[in-house]
Amino acid sequence: MLKHNLLLFLRNIRKHKSTFLVNLVGLSTGLACVLLIYLWVNDELSVDKFHANDHRLYQVLRNVPDSSGDINTNESNSDLLIPAMMAEFPEVEYAAPLMDDSSNAIISTGDKTIKGSGKLAGKDFFNIFSFPLIEANGDQVLRGENSIVISKKIALALFDRSENLIGETVNIYDNTDGEALYAGDYSISGVVDTEGISSSLEFDFLLTNELFLAKRDPYDAKWNSNGVNVYLKLKEGTDATEFQSRLNKFYRAQLEVVFSKKYHHYIGNMFLQPFSERYLYNKFENGVQAGGRIDYVILFSVVALIILLIACINFINLSTAQASRRLKEVGIKKVIGASRRNLILQYIGESVFLTIISLVVAFVIVLLLLPQFNLITAKEINLRPDPELISAALIITLLTGLISGSYPAFFLSGLKPVETLKSKLKTSFGEFFTRRGLVVFQFSVSIIFIISVIVISKQINFLQSKNLGYNKDHVVTFLKEGKLVENSETFLKELKRSPGVLNATQLEGNISSFDNSGGGYKRKDRPSIQFTFARVDYDYVETLGIELKEGRSFSRDFGDEGSKIILNETAIKTMELEDPIGKIVNIRGQREIIGIVKDFHYQSLYEKIEPMFLLYLPEDANRIAVKIQAGREKETLAGLEKLYHKFNPGLPFEFEFLDDEYQALYTSEQRVADLSGYFAFLAILISCLGLFGLAVFAVERRKKEIGIRKALGQGSTQIGVLLSGEFTKPVLISILIAVPLGYLLTQNWLSGFAYKINIELWYFVLASVVALVVALFTVGTQTIRAAYRKPVDALREE
Amino acid sequence: MLLELNNIFKWVNSGNRRIFLLKDINIQVEEGEFISIMGPSGSGKTTLLNVIGMLDNFDEGEYNFLEEPIQSLKEKHRINLYKKYIGFVFQAYHLMDELTVYENIEMPLLFKKYSSSERKALVGDMLDRFNIVGKKDLFPTQLSGGQQQLVGIARALISSPKLILADEPTGNLNSKQGEEIMELFKQLNEEGVTIIQVTHSEKNAAYGSRTINLLDGRMIKD
Numbered sequence A: 001m002l003k004h005n006l007l008l009f010l011r012n013i014r015k016h017k018s019t020f021l022v023n024l025v026g027l028s029t030g031l032a033c034v035l036l037i038y039l040w041v042n043d044e045l046s047v048d049k050f051h052a053n054d055h056r057l058y059q060v061l062r063n064v065p066d067s068s069g070d071i072n073t074n075e076s077n078s079d080l081l082i083p084a085m086m087a088e089f090p091e092v093e094y095a096a097p098l099m100d101d102s103s104n105a106i107i108s109t110g111d112k113t114i115k116g117s118g119k120l121a122g123k124d125f126f127n128i129f130s131f132p133l134i135e136a137n138g139d140q141v142l143r144g145e146n147s148i149v150i151s152k153k154i155a156l157a158l159f160d161r162s163e164n165l166i167g168e169t170v171n172i173y174d175n176t177d178g179e180a181l182y183a184g185d186y187s188i189s190g191v192v193d194t195e196g197i198s199s200s201l202e203f204d205f206l207l208t209n210e211l212f213l214a215k216r217d218p219y220d221a222k223w224n225s226n227g228v229n230v231y232l233k234l235k236e237g238t239d240a241t242e243f244q245s246r247l248n249k250f251y252r253a254q255l256e257v258v259f260s261k262k263y264h265h266y267i268g269n270m271f272l273q274p275f276s277e278r279y280l281y282n283k284f285e286n287g288v289q290a291g292g293r294i295d296y297v298i299l300f301s302v303v304a305l306i307i308l309l310i311a312c313i314n315f316i317n318l319s320t321a322q323a324s325r326r327l328k329e330v331g332i333k334k335v336i337g338a339s340r341r342n343l344i345l346q347y348i349g350e351s352v353f354l355t356i357i358s359l360v361v362a363f364v365i366v367l368l369l370l371p372q373f374n375l376i377t378a379k380e381i382n383l384r385p386d387p388e389l390i391s392a393a394l395i396i397t398l399l400t401g402l403i404s405g406s407y408p409a410f411f412l413s414g415l416k417p418v419e420t421l422k423s424k425l426k427t428s429f430g431e432f433f434t435r436r437g438l439v440v441f442q443f444s445v446s447i448i449f450i451i452s453v454i455v456i457s458k459q460i461n462f463l464q465s466k467n468l469g470y471n472k473d474h475v476v477t478f479l480k481e482g483k484l485v486e487n488s489e490t491f492l493k494e495l496k497r498s499p500g501v502l503n504a505t506q507l508e509g510n511i512s513s514f515d516n517s518g519g520g521y522k523r524k525d526r527p528s529i530q531f532t533f534a535r536v537d538y539d540y541v542e543t544l545g546i547e548l549k550e551g552r553s554f555s556r557d558f559g560d561e562g563s564k565i566i567l568n569e570t571a572i573k574t575m576e577l578e579d580p581i582g583k584i585v586n587i588r589g590q591r592e593i594i595g596i597v598k599d600f601h602y603q604s605l606y607e608k609i610e611p612m613f614l615l616y617l618p619e620d621a622n623r624i625a626v627k628i629q630a631g632r633e634k635e636t637l638a639g640l641e642k643l644y645h646k647f648n649p650g651l652p653f654e655f656e657f658l659d660d661e662y663q664a665l666y667t668s669e670q671r672v673a674d675l676s677g678y679f680a681f682l683a684i685l686i687s688c689l690g691l692f693g694l695a696v697f698a699v700e701r702r703k704k705e706i707g708i709r710k711a712l713g714q715g716s717t718q719i720g721v722l723l724s725g726e727f728t729k730p731v732l733i734s735i736l737i738a739v740p741l742g743y744l745l746t747q748n749w750l751s752g753f754a755y756k757i758n759i760e761l762w763y764f765v766l767a768s769v770v771a772l773v774v775a776l777f778t779v780g781t782q783t784i785r786a787a788y789r790k791p792v793d794a795l796r797e798e
Numbered sequence B: 001m002l003l004e005l006n007n008i009f010k011w012v013n014s015g016n017r018r019i020f021l022l023k024d025i026n027i028q029v030e031e032g033e034f035i036s037i038m039g040p041s042g043s044g045k046t047t048l049l050n051v052i053g054m055l056d057n058f059d060e061g062e063y064n065f066l067e068e069p070i071q072s073l074k075e076k077h078r079i080n081l082y083k084k085y086i087g088f089v090f091q092a093y094h095l096m097d098e099l100t101v102y103e104n105i106e107m108p109l110l111f112k113k114y115s116s117s118e119r120k121a122l123v124g125d126m127l128d129r130f131n132i133v134g135k136k137d138l139f140p141t142q143l144s145g146g147q148q149q150l151v152g153i154a155r156a157l158i159s160s161p162k163l164i165l166a167d168e169p170t171g172n173l174n175s176k177q178g179e180e181i182m183e184l185f186k187q188l189n190e191e192g193v194t195i196i197q198v199t200h201s202e203k204n205a206a207y208g209s210r211t212i213n214l215l216d217g218r219m220i221k222d
Ligand SMILES: Nc1ncnc2c1ncn2[C@@H]1O[C@H](COP(=O)(O)OP(=O)(O)OP(=O)(O)O)[C@@H](O)[C@H]1O
Pocket: B012, B021, B039, B040, B041, B042, B043, B044, B045, B046, B047, B048
C-alpha cells in the first residue's frame, strides 16, 4: 500500500513537475524561514535560563517618579540595600551587588596583555548565579580585596591554560576614566567558563565590590545614592510578591528618614523582577512592564508563521485546483474498494511526505543562510543536531503537512465515485471563493510587507541622512586610554600637527548618545529644569562642526573656562533667558554663559532634543575625537595609529568612525529593515509561485475554451487580457485590504520616533504596483503563451 | 438469492420538477446467473448498474444484498460488502495511467489484508490466466483497448468477487476483441461468478441467460 502510494506520488510528480516545484520551493522556503526564526527565538528564550535556581533569582528594581510626574524604572540601587536585606529578611538566601567597572581595562601578566571589560561583584555573586567555575566554588571566590575571577577566554590568552590558575597574579591596569580606580595586582580566585552559555551578564573579569566600598567616601553611603544592580536568591518556597511588598515598605521607611517630607512623593517603589525575565521583558513605560525584546520575538515568530501559512495555502490551492486531474484516480480507487479513510491517509501522507522532502531542502537553505542570518541578528547560532531542534522541526513539518494536506484530502475523498468517474467536477461557488480568498490573503500579506519595507528603509534613510546639527562624517574616535590619560594635552597637540588631521578634541562618553543628566536649574514655582550635559575640551564645537548661535566656544584665549557654560537653544528657550551671553546662571555651581549652540542631536532620534549644556572639563574626558580630511583616510589613520603607539606601545589601536557609531544607535531598526526586506521578498516569491501554479492550471483547464475562442476569431491579446483578468481581481482586492492595514502598522512603528518621516501616498502606490506587476508578469508568462498558441493545438489536445 | 431490488425509485430534482431516473425496479438475481441489461441510450442502464454496485444511492425502495438491507447500512459496512463481493468493469476501462499493468491489478488487494507474497501469487495467477505476463510492466497507455479491458477484468476478478458488474465492457472494442471478452465472461460464469452486464448488442446479450430491458428508467416485459 505504502509502496503503491509512493509510486503514485512519484509518478504524479514526474507528470506535473511545475506543481511539484512550486510546492517544493514554497514549502521549503517557508519551512526554512520558520526554522531560522525558531533557532533565533530559541536562542533568545534561552538567555539567562541556565542558572540552576532560576525560579528563585530576582533583580531589585525601583519605580521612581521624576519632576514631570513620569515614572522611571531604575535598576540601580543603593549598596546599603544588600547588608540591610541580609540582616532584615531571612528569606533572602543571598544578595549580591554588581557594578560596571571598566569596559576598557588592560589585563596583563608579565609579558602578555589583553583588553577586557570587568565588573565589581559582591562575594556571593557565584552563589546566586550558576556560572560554571573551574576549580572553585561560590564560597571561595571574590573573598578579599585582591581577589579576581577571570573568564576562560582571558585565562587562555594570558596563561595558555584554564586550569591550575588559582593563586596566580594578574595586573589590571588603567581604565580610561583617568583615575585608574582599581588598578593593581590581583590574585586569581576562580576561572569562569562561559562557553556555550547565553547570558545577559557579560564580563571578562570580576573584582569584589569591597574595593568600591573601601574607597568610597563614607558620606556617600546613603540610601538615596545609587549605582549598584542588586540580585537576589530567595529561599525555596518564599512568596515573592509578599516579600516584595515588605521589602518596599522597608525601603520606603529608610528613604523617608533621608528625604524631607515634601519630597516623599519622589521616593518611589521597590519591586522585584525574576532575573531571567529581565532579558526579554526589559522595557518599562511609566513604571509598567511594556515588553521589550519579547516584542521582536513575537513579531518575527508571527511573520515566520505567516510565511509558512502562505506556502501551505499554495499547496491547498494547487491541490484543490488540480483535483480534476486526480478525480479519475479517486473514482477508480473508490470503485476498487478504497474507503474514505484510505484516501484521506493517502493524500495527507502525500503532503506530509512532500513537506518532509521540503524539510530536507529547508535544512540545506538554513545551512546556507545561517552565516548571513547570524550577521543580521548578531547571533552565533549553530545548526547542531540536538534532539530538541529535530523534534521541533519534525513537529512543524508534520503540522505543515497536515494543514496543507487535510483540505485536499477531505475534499477529494468526499467526492462521490460516480461523479468522479464522469470527471465532471463542477467547481462550487464556495470552493472558488475559498481559493480566491486564500490568494487575497497571500497578496495582502505580501503588500503589507512591501509597504513596511519601504517605510522602514525610508525612516532609516531619514535617520542616517538627517542633519544632526553636527557633522559626523570623517570623524574618528577612540578611547583615551593608557598613557594618553596623563599625556592627553601633548597627544592632542601632536595629533593636530599630523598630516590629514583637521582638528581634534577630547570628550566624555559618546558623541551620538550622551546621557549624563544633571544640573537642575531652579525656577520659581515650577519644577526645576533637568539637563543633559557633556564634559568636553577646547575644539569640541569646532571638531564636530556644531554651529554657534551666539557667543563663543571654549577657547585657550580665555582663562578659567572651567567656570563657564555653553547651552543649547532649547535650554535657553526653556529657561526663558533674554540676552543670555554673559549672564551668570546656577547650573552645577555659578557659571557664566559664554555661548549658545544651535540644537544638535546628541541622542538617537527616538529622543527629543532637551535642554543641554557643555562644560569645559578635559580631565574627565575618556575619548578622543579627530576630524580628518576627506579622501586621505588611509594614510591619516596610519599616522594616527603610529602616534597612538608612540604613547601606548603594545596596545591595539581600536578606533571607530563617528558615523558608524551613530549607525549603531539604530542596529535593531536596521535589523528589522534587513529582515523585513527578506521576508517581503519571500512572501511575494511564494505567493507568486502559487499564482503561477494556479495560472498553469487555469490555462490547462481552459485550453479548449481558448481554442474555440480563437477558432471563432477572437484575438490573442484579447484572450490574454481575459485570462490575466481572472488573476488581477484578487490582487486588486488585496491592495484594498493591505493599504489601510499597512498604514496602521507602519504608523504605529513610526510613532516611537521623536523625529520621523511622513508616510506618503506613493509608498502605497509603489507597493501596490510592485505586487500587481509581479503578479501580472507571473500569470502573463502562462496566459500569453496559451493565447498565442495555434487553435488547432488546443483543440486537438482535448 | 444473491441480491434483490424491490420497488426501487431514483430521481433528481431539477427546479421544482422531479426527474425519475429509475422507476419501480424489481429484480431478483440468483448466484450463478448471467444477466444482460439492454435499452436505448439514456434509459438508465448505467444508473441501475451503479445502484446495484452501490456506487450510487437510490431514493425509494429496498435493496437486499446477501440478505443485508443496503439502504440501512452504514457506509463503512457497505464498502466492506462491496470490497468483498463485487468487481466492476467499465467501458472506458478506468485504469490508473500512472500505474503499470501489474500494479493496477494488484491495487484492490491493497485495500484488503493480504501479505505481499499472497498478492504476488494472486497477481501472477491473473497475469497467467489472461496471458499478459509479458505486459505486466507496461503502462495502460501502451496497450491496445482489448488488452486494457483484459487488465480491467483481471483487476475486477483479483479479489475473487461473487458478482461482476460490467458497463458496456466491449463498447470501445472491435468485434473480435469484444468476442474474446464475452467468451471470457461466459467461462467465468461457468466457474460460478454471477455477471450483470450492460450492453447494446443483441449478440452479446445472447451470452447471458436472461435479459432485462429498460425504457425511460422503467423495466419493460421481455
Ligand atoms: N446526476 C444526474 N442528474 C440528472 N440526470 C442524470 C444524472 N445521471 C443520469 N442522468 C440522466 O439519467 C438518464 C439515464 O442515464 P444513464 O447514464 O443511466 O443512461 P444509459 O442508459 O446508461 O445511457 P447510455 O447507453 O448512453 O450509456 C439520462 O437521461 C441522463 O441524462
